[in-house]
Amino acid sequence: MxxxxxxxxxxxxxxxxxxxxxxxxxxxRVSEATRVAVAEAAxxxxxxINRSARSLRTxxxxxxxxxxxxxxFRSEYYLSFVYGVANEAAKAEYDVxxxxxxxxxxxxxxxxxxxxxxxxxxxxxxxxxxxxxTGLAVVTCERYNGDRVPNGVIWSDHAAYLEQLLDELAGxxxxxxxxxxxxxxxxxxxxxVQKYRSWCLARGIEPVIREVPFxxxxxxxxxxxxxxxxxxxxxxxxxCAADGVAAAAIPAIRLHGRTIGEDFLLASCVDGTSMRIxxxxxTAIDTKGGEAGSECARLLFELLxxxxxxxxxxxxxxxxxxxxxxxx
Amino acid sequence: MxxxxxxxxxxxxxxxxxxxxxxxxxxxRVSEATRVAVAEAAxxxxxxINRSARSLRTxxxxxxxxxxxxxxFRSEYYLSFVYGVANEAAKAEYDVxxxxxxxxxxxxxxxxxxxxxxxxxxxxxxxxxxxxxTGLAVVTCERYNGDRVPNGVIWSDHAAYLEQLLDELAGxxxxxxxxxxxxxxxxxxxxxVQKYRSWCLARGIEPVIREVPFxxxxxxxxxxxxxxxxxxxxxxxxxCAADGVAAAAIPAIRLHGRTIGEDFLLASCVDGTSMRIxxxxxTAIDTKGGEAGSECARLLFELLxxxxxxxxxxxxxxxxxxxxxxxx
DNA sequence: CTGAAAGCGCTAACAT
DNA sequence: ATGTTAGCGCTTTCAG
Numbered sequence: 001m002x003x004x005x006x007x008x009x010x011x012x013x014x015x016x017x018x019x020x021x022x023x024x025x026x027x028x029r030v031s032e033a034t035r036v037a038v039a040e041a042a043x044x045x046x047x048x049i050n051r052s053a054r055s056l057r058t059x060x061x062x063x064x065x066x067x068x069x070x071x072x073f074r075s076e077y078y079l080s081f082v083y084g085v086a087n088e089a090a091k092a093e094y095d096v097x098x099x100x101x102x103x104x105x106x107x108x109x110x111x112x113x114x115x116x117x118x119x120x121x122x123x124x125x126x127x128x129x130x131x132x133x134t135g136l137a138v139v140t141c142e143r144y145n146g147d148r149v150p151n152g153v154i155w156s157d158h159a160a161y162l163e164q165l166l167d168e169l170a171g172x173x174x175x176x177x178x179x180x181x182x183x184x185x186x187x188x189x190x191x192x193v194q195k196y197r198s199w200c201l202a203r204g205i206e207p208v209i210r211e212v213p214f215x216x217x218x219x220x221x222x223x224x225x226x227x228x229x230x231x232x233x234x235x236x237x238x239x240c241a242a243d244g245v246a247a248a249a250i251p252a253i254r255l256h257g258r259t260i261g262e263d264f265l266l267a268s269c270v271d272g273t274s275m276r277i278x279x280x281x282x283t284a285i286d287t288k289g290g291e292a293g294s295e296c297a298r299l300l301f302e303l304l305x306x307x308x309x310x311x312x313x314x315x316x317x318x319x320x321x322x323x324x325x326x327x328x
Numbered sequence: 329m330x331x332x333x334x335x336x337x338x339x340x341x342x343x344x345x346x347x348x349x350x351x352x353x354x355x356x357r358v359s360e361a362t363r364v365a366v367a368e369a370a371x372x373x374x375x376x377i378n379r380s381a382r383s384l385r386t387x388x389x390x391x392x393x394x395x396x397x398x399x400x401f402r403s404e405y406y407l408s409f410v411y412g413v414a415n416e417a418a419k420a421e422y423d424v425x426x427x428x429x430x431x432x433x434x435x436x437x438x439x440x441x442x443x444x445x446x447x448x449x450x451x452x453x454x455x456x457x458x459x460x461x462t463g464l465a466v467v468t469c470e471r472y473n474g475d476r477v478p479n480g481v482i483w484s485d486h487a488a489y490l491e492q493l494l495d496e497l498a499g500x501x502x503x504x505x506x507x508x509x510x511x512x513x514x515x516x517x518x519x520x521v522q523k524y525r526s527w528c529l530a531r532g533i534e535p536v537i538r539e540v541p542f543x544x545x546x547x548x549x550x551x552x553x554x555x556x557x558x559x560x561x562x563x564x565x566x567x568c569a570a571d572g573v574a575a576a577a578i579p580a581i582r583l584h585g586r587t588i589g590e591d592f593l594l595a596s597c598v599d600g601t602s603m604r605i606x607x608x609x610x611t612a613i614d615t616k617g618g619e620a621g622s623e624c625a626r627l628l629f630e631l632l633x634x635x636x637x638x639x640x641x642x643x644x645x646x647x648x649x650x651x652x653x654x655x656x
Numbered sequence: 657c658t659g660a661a662a663g664c665g666c667t668a669a670c671a672t
Numbered sequence: 673a674t675g676t677t678a679g680c681g682c683t684t685t686c687a688g
Contacts, residue, residue: 005665016675021667029673051440052383053665056680061380062440063425070411079407083398086428095439096426097391100414111423112379112390218605244601251607273572274602277546279579333681344659349683357657381681384664 004045012041024049055112063095064300065113067131069120069184070101075243076272077289081119081141084293092301101127110134115304117141117296118150120186139300141292143187152299153313154292158188158269159195161285161318165239165267166199168283168320172327174237174265178208180225180249182242192241192269208232218248225252237265237326246282246325247274266325280324292316332373340369352377383440391423392628393441395459397448397512398429403571404600405617409447409469412621420629429455438462443632445469445624446478448514467628469620471515480627481641482620486516486597487523489613489646493567493595494527496611496648500655502565502593506536508553508577510570520569520597536560546576553580565593565654574610574653575602594653608652620644 010020015034023030023038030038041047055061066085068078089096097111115137121128123146132138132148139152169177179196182189193209200207210228212221229235229252238253240246246268250260258264261280268275271284295316302308322328338348343362351358351366358366369375383389394413396406417424425439443465449456451474460466460476467480497505507524510517521537528535538556540549557563557580566581568574574596578588586592589608596603599612623644630636650656 006667007665017665018667018676019674022674025667031673034673048438050384050665052380052387052389053680054667055380055440056378056384056664056682057666057668059380059680066426082426086426090428090437093437098394098410098414098424098426100418109418109421110376218601244605247602248605273546274575274605277572277576277602334683335681345681346660346683347658350658353683359657362658378681381664382683384666385681385683387664 004042004047005050006047008045009038009042009047012045013038061095061112061114062093063097063111063113064089064297065097065099065111065116065131065136067099067116067118067121067127069122069125075270076274077243077270077287078119080289081293084290084295085117085297086293087290088294088297088301092297094297094301099127099131101125115139115151115300117293117300118144119293119296120184120188121146121150122184122186123147124185137300137303139296139303141296145187149311151303151310151312152296152308154295154299154316155187155313156287156292156316156318158285158287158318159191161320162192162195162239162269163199164320165269165283165285166196168322169237169239169265169267169326170203172265176205176208176232176234177237177239177265178210178228178232178235180228180238180240180242180245181209181211182245183211183213184242189241196239208235212242212245214242216245221245221248222252222255225249226255229253229256229258236263237267239267239269241269243268243270243272244274246284247278250278261324261327265327271321275321275323278325283323283326283328284321286319286321288316288318332370332375333378334375336373337366337370337375340373341366389423389440389442390421391425391439391441392417392625393425393427393439393444393459393464395427395444395446395449395455397450397453403598404602405571405598405615406447408617409621412618412623413445413625414621415618416622416625416629420625422625422629427455427459429453443467443479443628445621445628446472447621447624448512448516449474449478450512450514451475452513465628465631467624467631469624473515477639479631479638479640480624480636482623482627482644483515483641484615484620484644484646486613486615486646487519489648490520490523490567490597491527492648493597493611493613494524496650497565497567497593497595497654498531500593504533504536504560504562505565505567505593506538506556506560506563508556508566508568508570508573509537509539510573511539511541512570517569524567536563540570540573542570544573549573549576550580553577554583557581557584557586564591565595567595567597569597571596571598571600572602574612575606578606589652589655593655599649603649603651606653611651611654611656612649614647614649616644616646 007017010017023035086096118140121140121144138150140150197207268284271286275282275284335345338345351363414424446468449468449472466478468478525535596612599614603610603612
């Protein structure tokens with residue numbers, strides 16, 4: 001089956017193995033006639049290239065690594081990010097190898113890849129540091145604030161969209177918006193909190209923040225939210241950073257005696273199915289995970305083939321989706 | 329950096345490269361003294377094995393492929409499945425390569441792997457057929473009803489849990505449960521519909537089924553559900569097959585004038601965050617994606633190292649989580 | 657217990 | 673435009 005080698009193909013086509021190799025890869029040196037002959041021979045023999053042999057010879061692997069924090073498994077965003085990367089890689093005929101936490105280089109088990117995409121890298125994550133230290137080409141999604149500089153960066157100005165969101169809340173008569181922040185220390189969560197604080201400062205509003213760990217159990221989340229609202233009775237709007245939190249907060253807001261979209265506004269910094277399903281539907285920033293993943297992979301391939309210089313940084317625009325939870 | 333080869337290590341340790349190789353892999357032939365010497369030399373040189381070279385020599389890749397239907401990107405179940413596989417693979421020091429729809433037979437771009445895990449394979453999917461035809465070891469999650477037989481199978485008796493669920497509904501005084509089925513043609517969805525029909529038949533109840541395409545837009549889903557309920561006024565309970573659908577159905581049931589958990593019962597064949605978050609929380613079958621993925625990967629490794637015979641089929645138990653939506 | 661030699665399948669240099 | 677030669681780094685015979 002997969003056991004025909006390039007010499008078999010070459011023999012069948014009556015050429016040397018070099019010519020067969022060149023023909024199969026379309027290296028212009030071969031004549032059209034032999035190219036076709038070789039292609040036919042390969043097809044009839046069911047030839048498939050031995051990627052390990054090619055890898056050894058060319059010192060490339062034809063695969064890229066993808067590292068996502070373990071949180072992925074609670075978040076639609078990361079999920080669509082993976083999809084974006086995988087999709088782009090498929091187009092470029094690259095494989096995508098998942099890199100898991102606990103699979104770190106300390107373990108000595110480096111994935112066999114040409115480059116790496118890091119989603120929301122956190123400098124305190126040893127896996128991230130290990131991967132940055134491999135010397136492989138690295139593209140991060142969102143900025144990385146460790147000591148090493150990634151070879152490429154795709155980022156979005158989440159803070160700017162949060163500002164727009166807060167302005168809309170204020171425009172809809174919210175006087176005291178609070179924030180349920182995410183405790184991850186990623187650039188994303190940090191810049192959201194910063195923006196919230198500076199926005200409040202500029203308007204003389206007292207910032208009211210509660211951090212909720214990513215992946216908190218829904219029941220606990222509801223308790224936390226209710227308590228938070230009761231402790232801060234002047235709060236009349238809530239912005240939730242982490243994926244899914246806004247939807248889980250709805251019952252708590254109701255228990256607090258408020259009507260969402262009327263005397264209380266609710267919004268999320270990450271859009272997703274649960275925001276659209278929610279009743280009422282929740283206003284959210286569309287963080288475009290699929291596109292982000294796609295852009296990261298594309299940039300990585302450009303870095304690998306040298307068509308884009310090291311240190312390239314690209315911004316990706318987002319979108320704010322207005323829905324009933326803010327009176328839209 | 330990664331450029332030290334085994335000859336460098338051998339030279340530094342004052343042995344031949346054969347001995348170095350054996351020492352590094354713990355092949356008992358070397359003495360403890362040389363083993364340590366080689367290990368130290370390797371460490372001091374920062375030696376990392378060239379996986380491509382090993383792959384070429386041993387005709388293995390150290391990676392497994394993971395194919396999940398594209399639907400994954402809407403479903404927490406598939407997500408945790410991926411996690412389970414990746415986690416298990418990391419333990420075994422294997423890489424996991426994602427296989428995307430559209431990546432395969434058309435391009436001839438076979439991923440460089442030793443075996444494949446297929447999640448919910450559908451015989452009509454050309455990628456699935458292509459992967460089954462590669463001759464690589466294949467483990468499927470849920471049965472595969474194509475002509476080829478996978479080398480291993482992990483499955484759960486979803487129908488049995490549905491039966492239990494339906495019995496509980498009947499026990500809670502539901503007289504006419506209906507089903508929102510999934511249109512995928514996987515073994516999973518087929519066996520659920522079959523069980524529902526046979527359960528109804530045995531009790532003289534008229535089965536009422538509506539199929540909703542996987543990944544239907546929430547708004548459309550709500551319209552469909554409302555219409556469905558209005559067309560079938562005797563229905564007093566609803567079982568939703570596809571992931572997330574039950575949560576999205578809640579507003580429609582309310583619009584229909586029913587109170588969930590009281591004069592109308594609701595349940596899901598797939599558990600997840602949205603079922604726990606929902607208000608009221610929704611009774612659901614926990615399909616244990618993480619464990620399923622883990623079991624699949626483990627079985628695949630056992631097949632690859634020959635410790636388990638071809639054709640092994642293992643059943644994985646599930647759990648029914650009773651919640652407020654069925655009066656729990 | 658260790659070493660020397662052969663070769664996995666491929667591609668890059670260097671010839672024609 | 674094609675063929676020849678020489679390895680990529682590793683593991684596996686086969687001899688010591």
